[in-house]
Amino acid sequence: MSQLPAVYFDPSTPSDVNVTDTMPPPFSDPTVGQPLATPRKPQRQPQTPPPTPPPTPAQPLVTIGDSLTHGVTSGAVYRTELSWPALTAQSLGLTVGDTGFSVPRYGGPLGGLPLNVESLLRRLQKKFGDDLSLFEKLQFPVSLQRLLDSNEDYWERGDGSRPPRTDLRYANLGIYGWDLRDALGYTTERALKLSSGSPDDSFFGATPDHDNDIAAASVLAPFGKTATQLSAARWHGDHGRIGTLVVALGANNALDAVVSKTVKWSGAGFDDLDRKGAYNVWRPEHFATEFARLVVAIKAIDADRVVIATVPHVTVAPIAKGVNTDPQRRGKKWRDGSRYFPFYTDPWIDEKRFDPAKHRHITHQQARAIDSAIDQYNLTIVDAVRTARRQGREWFVVDLCGLLDSLAFRRYEQDSAAAAANHWVPYTLPSELADLDSRFFLSDSVKRIQGGLFGMDGIHPTTSAYGLVTHELLRVLTVAGVPSTPINFAKVRAKDSLNSDPPALVKSMMQLLAPFATRFVSRI
Numbered sequence: 001m002s003q004l005p006a007v008y009f010d011p012s013t014p015s016d017v018n019v020t021d022t023m024p025p026p027f028s029d030p031t032v033g034q035p036l037a038t039p040r041k042p043q044r045q046p047q048t049p050p051p052t053p054p055p056t057p058a059q060p061l062v063t064i065g066d067s068l069t070h071g072v073t074s075g076a077v078y079r080t081e082l083s084w085p086a087l088t089a090q091s092l093g094l095t096v097g098d099t100g101f102s103v104p105r106y107g108g109p110l111g112g113l114p115l116n117v118e119s120l121l122r123r124l125q126k127k128f129g130d131d132l133s134l135f136e137k138l139q140f141p142v143s144l145q146r147l148l149d150s151n152e153d154y155w156e157r158g159d160g161s162r163p164p165r166t167d168l169r170y171a172n173l174g175i176y177g178w179d180l181r182d183a184l185g186y187t188t189e190r191a192l193k194l195s196s197g198s199p200d201d202s203f204f205g206a207t208p209d210h211d212n213d214i215a216a217a218s219v220l221a222p223f224g225k226t227a228t229q230l231s232a233a234r235w236h237g238d239h240g241r242i243g244t245l246v247v248a249l250g251a252n253n254a255l256d257a258v259v260s261k262t263v264k265w266s267g268a269g270f271d272d273l274d275r276k277g278a279y280n281v282w283r284p285e286h287f288a289t290e291f292a293r294l295v296v297a298i299k300a301i302d303a304d305r306v307v308i309a310t311v312p313h314v315t316v317a318p319i320a321k322g323v324n325t326d327p328q329r330r331g332k333k334w335r336d337g338s339r340y341f342p343f344y345t346d347p348w349i350d351e352k353r354f355d356p357a358k359h360r361h362i363t364h365q366q367a368r369a370i371d372s373a374i375d376q377y378n379l380t381i382v383d384a385v386r387t388a389r390r391q392g393r394e395w396f397v398v399d400l401c402g403l404l405d406s407l408a409f410r411r412y413e414q415d416s417a418a419a420a421a422n423h424w425v426p427y428t429l430p431s432e433l434a435d436l437d438s439r440f441f442l443s444d445s446v447k448r449i450q451g452g453l454f455g456m457d458g459i460h461p462t463t464s465a466y467g468l469v470t471h472e473l474l475r476v477l478t479v480a481g482v483p484s485t486p487i488n489f490a491k492v493r494a495k496d497s498l499n500s501d502p503p504a505l506v507k508s509m510m511q512l513l514a515p516f517a518t519r520f521v522s523r524i
Contacts, residue, residue: 010365014265016285019372023422026402030476032382034389058240061089062171062233065248069174074455076112084469085172091484103172104218110151114211117456121503155208164218173232175219177212179252180290183229191217230297237302248309256280258320261360284376295384305394305480310378310401315367316408318440319458320344323351337417340364347440347458348510398476409437432489433464443502452499463496
């Protein structure tokens with residue numbers, strides 16, 4: 001552990017976490033500074049004719065990941081044709097749908113699995129209008145529960161509970177909520193067994209039971225009962241080769257700590273599907289153990305090139321709202337020049353009313369430890385890419401951690417002292433998205449007030465932000481020599497329903513939703 005004053009440390013932080021107080025530099029070079037070694041090949045006999053060029057890959061793009069890859073926004077995986085894998089496929093000249101680059105699709109009364117918060121707010125707005133009277137505020141909880149119940153019934157007992165289709169093997173293999181162990185060991189058979197369990201039709205339920213298992217079954221079922229996320233990708237490689245394999249995993253090895261506002265460091269059973277649920281932040285040494293197993297599995301997949309994403313600093317997401325209990329330092333960090341606020345709580349909690357004894361929260365010491373662990377995760381990822389390149393494998397890094405850091409509004413853009421102390425360089429947004437930022441989304445009856453890069457769950461990108469992820473991945477593929485068409489941000493913005501047509505009165509609606517809100521995000 002680094003030699004920082006005791007005030008920086010949470011006593012529960014494991015010894016293998018190297019707690020630091022500054023942002024690491026981004027990984028701007030997709031090759032991580034490692035020239036590609038020439039792979040060793042058997043010497044040909046002089047009579048041997050020159051090799052023929054390899055055929056075009058049967059599947060030019062395959063993606064493995066969690067919710068960011070699956071296409072979740074505002075709490076639900078829904079418009080998967082607007083996920084970053086689909087946007088990338090379009091830039092590579094592929095069609096998106098049942099042919100070309102195939103993606104799973106999800107329906108439901110609110111649109112998507114498990115709970116589309118944007119759609120929920122639009123339905124409530126349709127019923128109550130743009131201004132709620134006192135009587136309507138009294139009706140609000142009943143109307144809210146009816147909408148939630150209809151969504152729950154669809155996935156637990158209605159059309160959403162039917163067996164998944166098995167006739168189409170998807171190229172986008174993202175599954176929301178998944179960590180490294182899930183990618184390695186969670187099978188179709190397990191998903192089908194768990195998703196068929198008896199649902200709990202609780203009046204207080206907000207999201208359908210077994211929703212993650214339903215999502216996993218929908219992606220894996222076409223590949224057979226014993227399929228895992230990694231073996232599904234290998235199937236594509238075994239049936240005609242993959243052009244580019246993108247792997248974006250690891251965020252869920254830390255994300256729940258900022259969602260649940262509790263920190264539970266990994267211990268015995270961290271690599272066991274049935275025991276790992278006891279933890280929500282993996283110790284760096286445990287992450288390295290799991291990632292080494294992931295690397296072995298990736299190397300067994302026949303792909304021309306592999307791009308691996310770094311893990312974002314999850315504490316930047318607006319689901320973790322930084323607050324200060326000192327009346328003289330509202331909106332300020334725990335000390336000048338720091339990245340961190342004294343406490344991080346739920347975004348619907350007013351800073352003036354925040355009470356550490358009453359409200360869910362993590363401390364700045366815990367947030368710093370989580371980010372420091374993620375820094376070590378990313379060093380593990382980069383080292384794996386560097387080693388693979390030394391072996392003659394075309395592996396690259398796409399730095400999602402650096403991307404999110406460069407967009408961090410409250411952490412850096414609003415705090416010049418913190419920006420200077422961390423040598424922060426802001427991301428240059430395209431003109432079509434220049435008015436958006438990384439704060440929690442709010443709107444009034446006329447327009448969006450703030451945010452726009454994160455959806456209504458405060459965790460996942462909007463369609464516009466998925467466009468930025470695509471842009472960064474295309475930059476990496478350019479270095480790899482893969483031709484593509486630049487993303488059209490005007491078209492992406494037009495398809496972003498949250499930003500092109502914001503639901504009215506999100507600010508006032510969130511005040512009414514606050515008593516129920518923890519149920520919306522607790523299982524994402």
